[in-house]
Amino acid sequence: MTWFDTLRTALEAMRTHRMRSALTVLGILIGIAAVILTVGLGIGAQQQVTAQVEALGTNLLIISPGSTTSTTGLRGGFGSASTLTQADAQALASPVVAPDIAAVAPSTSSSQSLVAGSSNWTTTVAGTTPSWLSVRARTMSSGTFLSAADQASAASVVVLGATTAQELFGSTDVVGQAVTIAGTPFTVSGVLAPSGSTGSTNNDDTAVIPLSTAQQRVSSGSSRTTVQTIYVQATSQAALPSAYQEANSELLALHGITNATSADFTITNQASLVTTAASVSKTLTVLLAGVAAISLLVGGIGVMNIMLVSVTERIREIGLRKALGARPALIRRQFLIEAALLGLTGGLIGAAVGIAGAKVLPNLISNPVALSMPAIFGSITVALAIGLVFGVYPASRAAQLAPIDALRSE
């Protein structure tokens, strides 16, 4: 009896007991589909987080002011101090001081009410320099971004986010329109291309004006001379650590601080944001995949159960096959292949269901589901292995049956 014959026999047995085989396969199927979907959800979440952080800008360092300590000893949180200035930004932009820094965008922001004709909208107004566009990895959908001339002359021009333009004008085709911010009339010079949201922040609901204009006409108090954030873009991913070092030592020197632990600023690395966010979703993925693995195990026990029932039920068939000259090893092989086939069928259908689910699910829930080829092929292999492993015991039972005992049973 060849392997092909044995395979045919196993298929025959599965077909004869359709309902039972289908239910066994279902157990494996659910486990495999669950594994593929949970792993897909986990990877999808990680990709989403990575994409969101990358949307902030590539190779980005974010420098924030440190905290203040009042005379009563009450300490403010991060960013409560106003220790960063435009001079800091200019120093970091020097290729001599910081060769690994490609661009610097000092930025200040405040919440302002924008008025256009009869409609108004409150949003975050950022004052920054022309390099902001590249540092934050943004593009224009229409018009032009702020120019160096705008910055030099503190021009009254504004670049709107897509959402903001939509809310104010009901359209994003608004170049040349007039907007009033904090009582000052501005002209819209361009609209930013949409970039989605980062966490709870909608990157498309914003207005960008020249830093000089913001300091002189929109902001009040200390914001006239200081900046709230300095965005620093390193020349490459690999240059991030050295860019960090350069920015850190330059700022310490500029601020006259000798002890690095008492720095009046904080430098956040984009990668650290990714790591934090990814570790959360990874924990979740491991948890869900664990549950899915348990369901696979239960499916495997289902295979063993059904195969044991099958052996008992087909005891006469086994006896007959032995009487006709089937060696014990051949009987074992027949039942093993049958069990493996149940597992494999469950694995293949489960993978198909998992893939279909990964395509459909993002339409029902907001989370993206990524298809992972290692997860798909891995789980099909696992399904096959489960069939084999849980088939060993029933198959050995079948092989060890004495032909007379098997034939005798009524």
Add this chain to the structure above:
Amino acid sequence: MATYLTGPSQFHGTEPVLSLRDVTKVYRNGSLEVAALRGVSLDVQPGEYVAVMGPSGSGKSTLMHIIGCLDVPTAGSYHLAGEDVSSMSENELADVRNRSIGFVFQQFNLLASMTAASNVALPLAYAGVSRADRRARAEASLGRVGLADRVGHRPGELSGGQQQRVAVARALVTEPALILADEPTGNLDSTSTADVLDLFDELHDAGRTVVLITHEHDVADRAGRIVRLRDGLVTDDSPAHAVAAEGVRS
């Protein structure tokens, strides 16, 4: 002690198809020992048609299992077609069953999901015969039992007599040295019984060696020789007409 009687040797061949010498079989059930065979010696020559008779508990089933290589004797020797079977491993026994014995069971024991041809071809699959050969030989064998037109039918679509004829075709397909039938008519009505027994007669006429186990006298009377068992011993071994002359007993 064992009753040893040589069978009629009017048939050709000097070496017996099967030869049992002082075969005993003891079943152990916990501390209880039951001797099913207590020293049976029996020779069957090629071309003989032998009926083994006996009441239930006489050991005829055990004898059938040992002759069929489904079980091994506790003591004594058993040669089948010249091979010593009593000391064979499980795998060797499987091969001997496949090669040398054609079984016909009371329950037919056909696989319900397979066609008549596939059922008949099953022993050939275990013998490693190629698919095309199997098919041809199975169809030829079915033709021999008069079921050439039932090749593609499943057992459920056949009458009891037809099913038993498929089983006989399966027993014949490997050209075994011995056809071993265990109450082959036990599940059949009188018409089918006659039908199947006629088939055995034909096989006998064609020179096949047949051992038939039964408790029915009219079935046994068809055989050329009747071996009677009682309490694990052969009590009588004689040509069928002699037994018939002595009258019916059990």
